[in-house]
Amino acid sequence: MGMRPLFHPSIEDVTVEGILHALSDPVRVAIYADIVAQECSQNCSTFLTVSDKTIPKSTLSQHFRALREAGLIRGEWRGVEMHxxxxCAEIEQRFPGLIRAIVNAHAIQSKHGAQAKRLAAKRSSRRLVKNK
Amino acid sequence: MGMRPLFHPSIEDVTVEGILHALSDPVRVAIYADIVAQECSQNCSTFLTVSDKTIPKSTLSQHFRALREAGLIRGEWRGVEMHxxxxCAEIEQRFPGLIRAIVNAHAIQSKHGAQAKRLAAKRSSRRLVKNK
DNA sequence: TTCAATAGTTCATTTATCCCGAACTAATGA
DNA sequence: TCATTAGTTCGGGATAAATGAACTATTGAA
Incomplete structure (x- = not known):
């Protein structure tokens, strides 16, 4: 697969704006955080649902392209699927601390989000009981 | 001035995505880096030119709104001009290290950019001498 | 070899977002 | 009162993002 060869910017061409833009999308930042967390790689289809939302695969493909072209990930074909x-090691060289801070911030936020969601669920179930 | 009161999100409503999006624009990140660097505040018109580019003031107004609504800056009216x-102190509480890392990355990049620009100028002046 | 299945891409179209000139508002100072 | 200054809002053209449909490439089975 992979009709035309995948484009990867060289590290000197990676920009802060590009990185921030790529990670300013909730789906992309979730995907990226996941890839960073797993030392081993992830193929694209792992992410057909991200935080309970179904992502069309054409959209997903674009998201991966965005991450690649921002210089955040490297993709290579392994048979039929992408690796x-x-x-982040290269980026750490160029922009020390940036990736860690963003991934960490995302973790903080999604922890709080999950908490808020649990509380909301609890509240609504209490309401259900009350209104029975 | 300031017909409708300025909207500022409370710190719990500030999101990573929002911050990254706001700072993913080269003009906005430059403005923000400047505001962070100056302990004292800046009015908007200070930035009618940013890195040798002239910004229309309607555009500038939108940029400031974007920064405000992302929770990055606070704006208040001081007579006819905005303060x-x-x-960043609040954001540091919520997302430790994030702002510092971004501002630092921006500084690194613009330093390199300036260097590249100087080199290009030197090269082109050499070329001029050569072709005289 | 042929065929179905799988993993991603590309294209076309709709939809949302951004940019900026023109017209506006509000405060200040002459 | 009127001009100036500082910033906002609005409208519409340009640009970018989302996604269904059709496509390509590889694999594994029949």
């Missing part, structure tokens, strides 16, 4: 690895 | 201060 995605983060380029 | 902009960064909310």
């Amino acid at each position: 995605n690895t983060s380029r | 902009n201060t960064s909310r």
Whole structure:
């Protein structure tokens, strides 16, 4: 597969704006955080649902392209599926602390989000009991 | 001035995605870095030119709104002009290290950019001498 | 070899977002 | 009162993002 060869910017061409833009999408930042967390790689279809939302695969393909072209991940073909690895070591060289801070912030936020969601569920179930 | 009161999200409503999106624009990140650097505040018109580019003031107004609504800055009216201060202390509480890393990355990049620009200028002047 | 299945891409179209000139508002100072 | 200054809002053209449908490439089975 992979009709035309995948484009990867060289690390000098990676920009802060590009990185921030790529990670300013909730789906992409979730995907990226996941790829960074797993030392081993992830193929794209792993992410057909992200935080309980179904992503059409054409959209997903675009998201991966965005991450690649921002210089955040490297993709290579392994037979029929794609092997995605983060380029965070290179980025760490160029922009120290940036990736860690963003991934960490995302973790903080999604922890709080999950908490808020649990509370909301609890509240609504109490309401259900009350209104029975 | 300021017909309708300025909207500022409370810190719990500030999201990573929002911050990254706001700072993924080269003009906005430059403005924000400047506001963070100056302990004292900046009014909007200070930025009618950013890195040798002239910004129309309607555009500038939108940029400031984007920064405000992402929770990055606080704006208040001082007579006819606006007083902009960064909310980085609050953000540091919620997302430790994030702002510092981004501002630092931006500084690194613009330093390199300036270097590249100088080199290009030097090269082109050499070329001029050569072709005289 | 042929065929179905799987994993991603590409294209076309709709939809949302951004940019900026023109017209506006509000405060200040002459 | 009127001009100036600082910033906002609105409208519409340009640009970018989302996604269904059709496609390509590889694999594994019949």
